[in-house]
Amino acid sequence: MDIEDDTTVFSTLKSFKSFISLPDTSRNQGEPAPVQSHVLQNQYLQRLQLLEAAEKVQSKTQLIQLDQEKRQMEISHKRARIELEKNATLSARDFEREVDRNQDLLGRIRRLEEREAESSQSLSEKAEANRALHRTLESLNRRVEERDGWLNTSNQTASGLKDEIRELKQQVQTRDNTISNQTLENQGLQEQVELQHRKYQEVSQRCQALQLASSTCSDHELKIKELERKLALQEQDVVIVKNMRSEVARIPDMDKELRQLREENVYLRETRENVILLKEETEGLRRKVERMEKMKEEMVNVELEKEKLSQKLQAWENLGQSTGLNIRTPEDLSREVIQIQQREIAVKQHNYTLTSSCRSVERSKADLQGELLSLRSKALEEQKKRETQESLVRRLQKRVLLLTKERDGMRAILESYDSELSSSDYTPQLSRRLREAEDVLTKTQSHNTEMEVLLTKAQEEAGALKLQVQTMELELEVMKKQQDSVAEGNPLATNEEVNTLRLKIEELEGERQRLEEQNNVLELRLERHNLQGDYNPVKTKVLHFSLNPTSMAKQQRVEEVEALRAEVECLRERLRSLQTGGAVPLAAAAGETSLSLPPSQEVLDLRKQMETAELKNQRLKEVFQRKIQEFRTVCYVLTGYQIDITTENQYRLTSVYAEHMDDSLLFKASGGAVGSGGSMQLMETDFSRTLREMVDLHLHHQKSIPAFLSAVTLDLFSRQTTV
Amino acid sequence: MSVTAAFGINSILYQRGLYPPETFSRVAQYDMSLQLTTDTKLKNYLTNVVSQLKEWLFDCTVQKLVLVITCLETSEVLERWQFDIECDKSAKEISAPREKSIKSIQDEIRSVIRQITATVTFLPLLETACAFDLLVYTDKDLEVPDKWEESGPQIIDQSEEVRLRSFTTSIHKVNSTVAYKRANSD
Numbered sequence: 001m002d003i004e005d006d007t008t009v010f011s012t013l014k015s016f017k018s019f020i021s022l023p024d025t026s027r028n029q030g031e032p033a034p035v036q037s038h039v040l041q042n043q044y045l046q047r048l049q050l051l052e053a054a055e056k057v058q059s060k061t062q063l064i065q066l067d068q069e070k071r072q073m074e075i076s077h078k079r080a081r082i083e084l085e086k087n088a089t090l091s092a093r094d095f096e097r098e099v100d101r102n103q104d105l106l107g108r109i110r111r112l113e114e115r116e117a118e119s120s121q122s123l124s125e126k127a128e129a130n131r132a133l134h135r136t137l138e139s140l141n142r143r144v145e146e147r148d149g150w151l152n153t154s155n156q157t158a159s160g161l162k163d164e165i166r167e168l169k170q171q172v173q174t175r176d177n178t179i180s181n182q183t184l185e186n187q188g189l190q191e192q193v194e195l196q197h198r199k200y201q202e203v204s205q206r207c208q209a210l211q212l213a214s215s216t217c218s219d220h221e222l223k224i225k226e227l228e229r230k231l232a233l234q235e236q237d238v239v240i241v242k243n244m245r246s247e248v249a250r251i252p253d254m255d256k257e258l259r260q261l262r263e264e265n266v267y268l269r270e271t272r273e274n275v276i277l278l279k280e281e282t283e284g285l286r287r288k289v290e291r292m293e294k295m296k297e298e299m300v301n302v303e304l305e306k307e308k309l310s311q312k313l314q315a316w317e318n319l320g321q322s323t324g325l326n327i328r329t330p331e332d333l334s335r336e337v338i339q340i341q342q343r344e345i346a347v348k349q350h351n352y353t354l355t356s357s358c359r360s361v362e363r364s365k366a367d368l369q370g371e372l373l374s375l376r377s378k379a380l381e382e383q384k385k386r387e388t389q390e391s392l393v394r395r396l397q398k399r400v401l402l403l404t405k406e407r408d409g410m411r412a413i414l415e416s417y418d419s420e421l422s423s424s425d426y427t428p429q430l431s432r433r434l435r436e437a438e439d440v441l442t443k444t445q446s447h448n449t450e451m452e453v454l455l456t457k458a459q460e461e462a463g464a465l466k467l468q469v470q471t472m473e474l475e476l477e478v479m480k481k482q483q484d485s486v487a488e489g490n491p492l493a494t495n496e497e498v499n500t501l502r503l504k505i506e507e508l509e510g511e512r513q514r515l516e517e518q519n520n521v522l523e524l525r526l527e528r529h530n531l532q533g534d535y536n537p538v539k540t541k542v543l544h545f546s547l548n549p550t551s552m553a554k555q556q557r558v559e560e561v562e563a564l565r566a567e568v569e570c571l572r573e574r575l576r577s578l579q580t581g582g583a584v585p586l587a588a589a590a591g592e593t594s595l596s597l598p599p600s601q602e603v604l605d606l607r608k609q610m611e612t613a614e615l616k617n618q619r620l621k622e623v624f625q626r627k628i629q630e631f632r633t634v635c636y637v638l639t640g641y642q643i644d645i646t647t648e649n650q651y652r653l654t655s656v657y658a659e660h661m662d663d664s665l666l667f668k669a670s671g672g673a674v675g676s677g678g679s680m681q682l683m684e685t686d687f688s689r690t691l692r693e694m695v696d697l698h699l700h701h702q703k704s705i706p707a708f709l710s711a712v713t714l715d716l717f718s719r720q721t722t723v
Numbered sequence: 724m725s726v727t728a729a730f731g732i733n734s735i736l737y738q739r740g741l742y743p744p745e746t747f748s749r750v751a752q753y754d755m756s757l758q759l760t761t762d763t764k765l766k767n768y769l770t771n772v773v774s775q776l777k778e779w780l781f782d783c784t785v786q787k788l789v790l791v792i793t794c795l796e797t798s799e800v801l802e803r804w805q806f807d808i809e810c811d812k813s814a815k816e817i818s819a820p821r822e823k824s825i826k827s828i829q830d831e832i833r834s835v836i837r838q839i840t841a842t843v844t845f846l847p848l849l850e851t852a853c854a855f856d857l858l859v860y861t862d863k864d865l866e867v868p869d870k871w872e873e874s875g876p877q878i879i880d881q882s883e884e885v886r887l888r889s890f891t892t893s894i895h896k897v898n899s900t901v902a903y904k905r906a907n908s909d
Binding site: 528530531532533534535537538539540541542543544545546547548549550551552553554557 | 765768771772786787789791793795796798803805807852854855856857858859860861862863865867870871872873874875876877878879882884886900902
């Protein structure tokens, strides 16, 4: 801060100098002088202000410094105080320690005095011994006078003895030292023991507190569980109460319903009887109704018959009026009927005669017709014969003409040849030519005759056919005439026959169409079935290889299924055994079943976990045992007592320095656990009877068990270690 | 002819997935590559059946050859491949020279096998485990040889039929149809 102040001071000085120097240059300028002087004045004022500010700052810094120094002083004061206090405490402690030391030293002094006494006693004893020795010396001296030689030895022995005395003294001193050291160590150890006791007490207190807390926790948990159980029970009770309430609420409704139902019951019983009666009545009525209906139908039929009969009667009655035969009674009718029958008989006779005559006439007619036909045929034949003969005649005439022409031609040739012939000999050639011509002629003639024969045959056949046709036509006409005649005789019968025949034809045609359709349908079905694989068992059969893949696959499947079922049953048995037994049957089942499944991963993991847990448990047990053993040994070593728990809340303490193995102190914890505030009480034992004084002092007066125990150890120790 | 039948059966088995495809090996025949099974049991069965079939074909006593595919769980027939064989007995006796060229026969066989492959597209999937069987429809009076036995026709319950191509050799005419169980979708 000072440096900064100095720098500001320096800077202000510099600026001031510069300001002063400036007017030298400004005088030269002149015009801007007043402005510059203003500026300079401002600057100067600013500089002054800055200086003031700097001073202020400086003062402030000084103040701050002083404050800091003051604080530091205070702090140092405090520290000094604290140190003084510490020193005071330390000195107090030192003082205390020195006081203790003083006391110790006083004690030591006392002990030393005692020891001195003892040592003085010992010294006195030794002095006595010395005297005795002196006496002996004297005796020896007496003897020495007799024997000078023994003086030296006796002196020597005396010196040796003195040396021994010195050595003894040194040993005594060393022993005293060692004793002091051991006492010091003992004290240290006792202090440590005390510390340990304190710690042990603290630890025991904490243990007690923990046990108390755990017991309280367990109690609380028990309470909580009980409360939860109570809660659950209460909830169940609440639910039950609700149900009961709902049920109870339903009871008045139920009562009402009951009453209603009872009333209905009574009513229904009454009505049931009525119903039965009514049913019987209805049945009777139904039967009556049926009978009445039947009667009605019969009546209707009867009425119809009656009407018919009445109509018939009327017709019969009207007959007389219609026929005009004066019929009023059936006798008249019968008479009329008889008359009619007689007339009929007469007419029939007449009819029969007529028919017979008719038939005879017809026969004659037919005979005549046959004769006619034969005659006509004959006539035709004769006509044909005539025609043929005429044709023959014409042919013959033609032939004749041809022949005559040939003859004329031949004659002409011959004449020509004869005329031309002079003396040549052309007759062989001519004759040859003649023969050839004759041959040609004959051939042509034979051909001609054959053709004519064929013609005649054809014509005869044609004629025969014509005859046949005509005869057939005639027969047809005859048949038609016969039919007509027959039809005139019985027109009704033929019509009926025709109608029936037509009906039959139509029926047959319908059946045929139906059968054709069925046939088509069946053929389609057959085709389809053939496509699907159907076959005619009469003509075909189906074969396949015995060892075919389907049967083998089916067998395999069956075997697989059986194997799976067996496995499933085994697994089920295992499951049941597991559910009922647990670990033991598992091993048994695993050993028995041959189809044992590999243990599942979970089971293996659980087993491993179990094993690890068991190992842990064992290790923990071992560790606990070791620790307990350690602790017990440490307690035994440090406290000097072996504490055993004989029964609940009873502890037996045996001392390290006990004279007999059976010497033990029994303590009983009363009032529950030890940590919960219950006191330990000493029980009577043989050993405790011997320690009655200490019991009285430490337990009854001082009420301190640790003091008692330590007193007992000290006492026993002293007893053990006294020379 | 019987060789054709063997190839046809093999291709059907391959296409329908009755046996795993890795058990089949490719073979060149009729100018196309066909699948033949390498499974020894199956091969033995097929050779037995085919040799017997050859005899019967020569005697013209075989009327139909049917390959039936049954579902193992329900023992229902799912598919039926039917080959109707019409034998010209007179041709066999006369032993006339082949009027049809071998190439055309091969073409027809090839087309049949291609058609078998194509039918797989519209046949329903065989989802369950299946096995097949070969049935032969013969004349009633034929003597049943060893290892063969009579069986039923294994007709499908509600079937759809599809006619496939037919092919003719000089002696036989073979019509093929495939019938499959209608898949009820309600």
